[in-house]
Amino acid sequence: xxxxxxxxxxxxxxxxxxxxxxxxxxxxxxxxxxxxxxxxxxxxxxxxxxxxxxxxxxxxxxxxxxxxxxxxxxxxxxxxxxxxxxxxxxxxxxxxxxxxxxxxxxxxxxxxxxxxxxxxxxxxxxxxxxxxxxxxxxxxxxxxxxxxxxxxxxxxxxxxxxxxxxxxxxxxxxxxxxxxxxxxxxxxxxxxxxxxxxxxxxxxxxxxxxxxxxxxxxxxxxxxxxxxxxxxxxxxxxxxxxxxxxxxxxxxxxxxxxxxxxxxxxxxxxxxxxxxxxxxxxxxxxxxxxxxxxxxxxxxxxxxxxxxxxxxxxxxxxxxxxxxxxxxxxxxxxxxxxxxxxxxxxxxxxxxxxxxxxxxxxxxxxxxxxxxxxxxxxxxxxxxxxxxxxxxxxxxxxxxxxxx
Amino acid sequence: xxxxxxxxxxxxxxxxxxxxxxxxxxxxxxxxxxxxxxxxxxxxxxxxxxxxxxxxxxxxxxxxxxxxxxxxxxxxxxxxxxxxxxxxxxxxxxxxxxxxxxxxxxxxxxxxxxxxxxxxxxxxxxxxxxxxxxxxxxxxxxxxxxxxxxxxxxxxxxxxxxxxxxxxxxxxxxxxxxxxxxxxxxxxxxxxxxxxxxxxxxxxxxxxxxxxxxxxxxxxxxxxxxxxxxxxxxxxxxxxxxxxxxxxxxxxxxxxxxxxxxxxxxxxxxxxxxxxxxxxxxxxxxxxxxxxxxxxxxxxxxxxxxxxxxxxxxxxxxxxxxxxxxxxxxxxxxxxxxxxxxxxxxxxxxxxxxxxxxxxxxxxxxxxxxxxxxxxxxxxxxxxxxxxxxxxxxxxxxxxxxxx
Numbered sequence: 075x076x077x078x079x080x081x082x083x084x085x086x087x088x089x090x091x092x093x094x095x096x097x098x099x100x101x102x103x104x105x106x107x108x109x110x111x112x113x114x115x116x117x118x119x120x121x122x123x124x125x126x127x128x129x130x131x132x133x134x135x136x137x138x139x140x141x142x143x144x145x146x147x148x149x150x151x152x153x154x155x156x157x158x159x160x161x162x163x164x165x166x167x168x169x170x171x172x173x174x175x176x177x178x179x180x181x182x183x184x185x186x187x188x189x190x191x192x193x194x195x196x197x198x199x200x201x202x203x204x205x206x207x208x209x210x211x212x213x214x215x216x217x218x219x220x221x222x223x224x225x226x227x228x229x230x231x232x233x234x235x236x237x238x239x240x241x242x243x244x245x246x247x248x249x250x251x252x253x254x255x256x257x258x259x260x261x262x263x264x265x266x267x268x269x270x271x272x273x274x275x276x277x278x279x280x281x282x283x284x285x286x287x288x289x290x291x292x293x294x295x296x297x298x299x300x301x302x303x304x305x306x307x308x309x310x311x312x313x314x315x316x317x318x319x320x321x322x323x324x325x326x327x328x329x330x331x332x333x334x335x336x337x338x339x340x341x342x343x344x345x346x347x348x349x350x351x352x353x354x355x356x357x358x359x360x361x362x363x364x365x366x367x368x369x370x371x372x373x374x375x376x377x378x379x380x381x382x383x384x385x386x387x388x389x390x391x392x393x394x395x396x397x398x399x400x401x402x403x404x405x406x407x408x409x410x411x412x413x414x415x416x417x418x419x420x421x422x423x424x425x426x427x428x429x430x431x432x433x434x435x436x437x438x439x440x441x442x443x444x445x446x447x448x449x450x451x452x453x454x455x456x457x458x459x460x461x462x463x464x465x466x467x468x469x470x471x472x473x474x475x476x477x478x
Numbered sequence: 479x480x481x482x483x484x485x486x487x488x489x490x491x492x493x494x495x496x497x498x499x500x501x502x503x504x505x506x507x508x509x510x511x512x513x514x515x516x517x518x519x520x521x522x523x524x525x526x527x528x529x530x531x532x533x534x535x536x537x538x539x540x541x542x543x544x545x546x547x548x549x550x551x552x553x554x555x556x557x558x559x560x561x562x563x564x565x566x567x568x569x570x571x572x573x574x575x576x577x578x579x580x581x582x583x584x585x586x587x588x589x590x591x592x593x594x595x596x597x598x599x600x601x602x603x604x605x606x607x608x609x610x611x612x613x614x615x616x617x618x619x620x621x622x623x624x625x626x627x628x629x630x631x632x633x634x635x636x637x638x639x640x641x642x643x644x645x646x647x648x649x650x651x652x653x654x655x656x657x658x659x660x661x662x663x664x665x666x667x668x669x670x671x672x673x674x675x676x677x678x679x680x681x682x683x684x685x686x687x688x689x690x691x692x693x694x695x696x697x698x699x700x701x702x703x704x705x706x707x708x709x710x711x712x713x714x715x716x717x718x719x720x721x722x723x724x725x726x727x728x729x730x731x732x733x734x735x736x737x738x739x740x741x742x743x744x745x746x747x748x749x750x751x752x753x754x755x756x757x758x759x760x761x762x763x764x765x766x767x768x769x770x771x772x773x774x775x776x777x778x779x780x781x782x783x784x785x786x787x788x789x790x791x792x793x794x795x796x797x798x799x800x801x802x803x804x805x806x807x808x809x810x811x812x813x814x815x816x817x818x819x820x821x822x823x824x825x826x827x828x829x830x831x832x833x834x835x836x837x838x839x840x841x842x843x844x845x846x847x848x849x850x851x852x853x854x855x856x857x858x859x860x861x862x863x864x865x866x867x868x869x870x871x872x873x874x875x876x877x878x879x880x881x882x
Contacts, residue, residue: 077541080561084544434821437828438508439854453850455829455860457542464543468827475825476540477547477560477570 085316089472090404092364099373100410101426112384114445118392121444124431130441131454132425135412141423147411148331153463162303167236171228172326177305180246181238186294195256199233201293211294218283245270250300310336322354323368349394376414405432405470432469489720493876494808496768503777504814505830507821516788518849522796525848528835534845535858536829539816545827551815552735554863566707571640575632576730581709584650585642590698599660603637605697615698622687649674654704714740727772753798780818809836809874836873
């Protein structure tokens with residue numbers, strides 16, 4: 075992670091204003107026809123101009139070879155190490171579906187699974203049941219009441235869902251009930267520390283009820299729970315970086331992660347285009363010195379495997395970019411949280427094209443446009459995403475010199 | 479930091495001879511007229527030739543985005559992490575102004591500050607009082623005598639100064655008296671460990687006297703002390719790298735840091751030019767297998783904001799370089815401890831051009847000259863300064879193979 079102790083020591087409350095524009099899953103791979111990636115193929119005169127004038131490089135989201143989810147990838151861009159900061163999977167999943175997790179709440183990931191007549195697991199993913207069918211089963215689970223706690227459930231993709239428990243005296247230190255193999259019974263929820271006994275008991279009661287209401291609902295006739303977690307109480311941007319930050323994002327997950335690190339969440343509408351989002355940035359620009367703006371569709375079209383549609387999203391962003399440029403941010407960073415090449419239809423580990431434009435403080439390099447290959451020889455080199463915030467602060471002249 | 483355990487295991491006492499030539503603050507940024515940096519604009523036929531034949535790359539002094547002082551930056555080039563090795567700010571500041579700190583001494587940084595009639599801090603930096611005015615106030619402080627200890631004081635820049643205490647039974651474990659905010663009284667110096675009680679008492683006595691002699695000297699009518707530290711007793715080059723090292727430097731700070739890591743200090747004169755320094759390297763070349771040679775003026779001219787003068791210093795170094803080349807070092811590294819772009823008039827975080835010339839062991843790349851942009855695509859890539867020493871030793875064939 076970014077060295078927070080050092081950041082706390084060196085960060086100044088005064089300095090330039092920063093925009094971090096994240097195109098989710100921006101990085102791509104070349105298509106066969108012309109050997110261009112999505113970003114290279116896109117017509118992006120504005121970003122190309124910024125690349126010619128500023129610094130470019132490649133961001134490594136978590137570690138080389140690691141394809142991250144958007145939760146840990148965003149935490150990394152914000153300077154936080156998801157492992158170091160013990161942000162549990164349950165919390166990240168909950169944010170992913172817009173379920174809030176307070177400091178007294180416990181969230182966990184759930185899988186629908188298949189068990190045989192004797193209760194032995196035969197499929198840990200319920201035949202990868204469709205998202206729609208899983209949502210129907212989730213309605214059954216929502217009928218379960220456990221005295222003393224409120225339970226919120228939300229579908230993720232296919233067989234995955236999220237459960238959040240709210241009540242008094244809950245502890246996140248409950249071990250997984252998923253044995254990770256078929257041919258065994260689900261594990262009973264066990265406390266990882268003595269004070270989690272009560273929570274484990276509640277989880278076991280709920281699972282017992284779940285098994286009852288799912289009886290006969292093959293292939294989804296059981297649930298497996300893992301990644302119990304509560305609010306990780308992350309250090310906040312105000313404290314660590316002395317920034318007054320805001321988030322402009324449409325999807326709940328990104329608002330959730332931003333809230334975790336202390337950002338104000340600017341209201342958006344689900345149908346907002348990148349141009350709409352940029353106008354929202356402009357609307358609140360005078361109030362903040364750091365704005366994170368998130369564009370989701372690059373990732374979605376990459377996941378769809380639709381190369382041309384991803385190119386089109388990038389072009390839409392480029393076309394709307396003058397709205398941000400007109401604000402004259404001291405530092406504008408354009409990057410992605412990870413790569414989602416259309417040829418892969420999935421998140422990958424490939425380092426992500428990154429552009430840093432900070433007139434007067436950036437080091438110009440030889441890049442002539444914004445794209446993967448141009449970024450390879452850029453001034454920023456290849457760097458870990460957790461180093462992005464110190465770089466942003468430095469270029470905004472918001473860091474004191476370290477040592478004499 | 480460089481992995482000292484590994485270095486101790488792998489370093490051999492035999493092998494090639496190394497020169498580390500450091501041009502302080504070498505890295506720069508482009509000027510408007512021709513978009514060239516200082517190093518790119520300089521006429522450097524010798525270094526360009528070495529760049530064509532050898533390896534180049536960019537050194538990250540401490541961490542991305544961090545603009546270091548020369549103290550921690552030099553420690554990093556020598557393989558030491560200033561944080562990890564707990565080299566206190568007081569010691570680094572003391573070295574910065576040429577105040578020696580022995581293992582029984584304690585040094586601290588001081589700020590002149592402003593307090594109101596009731597002793598509440600109203601300005602932690604005494605209105606950023608000028609260096610000259612601060613020096614006058616320091617003369618008042620020099621009149622203070624505390625029985626049992628000798629006190630040395632030296633001006634840093636503006637409101638900053640250094641205090642070193644020498645006496646029996648001193649401990650560096652004294653907490654800061656700077657509360658870091660205005661609107662409060664200065665803190666009393668408290669011991670961080672019981673045995674530091676005596677030192678804290680002495681510090682409090684001194685501060686009480688300081689308040690008396692500074693009475694009426696607004697805006698500098700109080701002192702705030704922080705970063706108490708003593709000699710960090712760093713592992714020595716002989717022990718870690720099995721090198722017999724020497725330092726040729728003119729400024730006290732660099733001699734001080736070199737002494738901390740076990741280098742012999744070669745006598746120099748304050749008026750020595752780079753050519754003079756190189757001749758001193760030649761004079762002692764037969765006695766050492768590692769010589770660190772430090773040129774200060776690149777940084778000074780960068781701090782002045784004098785682009786052309788910094789270019790001229792680089793050209794002077796290049797012209798004198800044959801004196802070093804004639805020694806036929808097995809490894810010659812030319813780098814800087816950090817960047818000091820003339821356009822910034824200050825240390826910055828930008829990675830520093832680095833050249834490694836080791837015929838027979840270096841990997842030639844495509845660089846055609848020595849400059850920031852050429853270094854971006856070089857064989858050394860972007861690397862952390864703490865990795866420079868392992869690279870130097872490797873190219874000098876002074877490291878055994880690791881593992882079977």
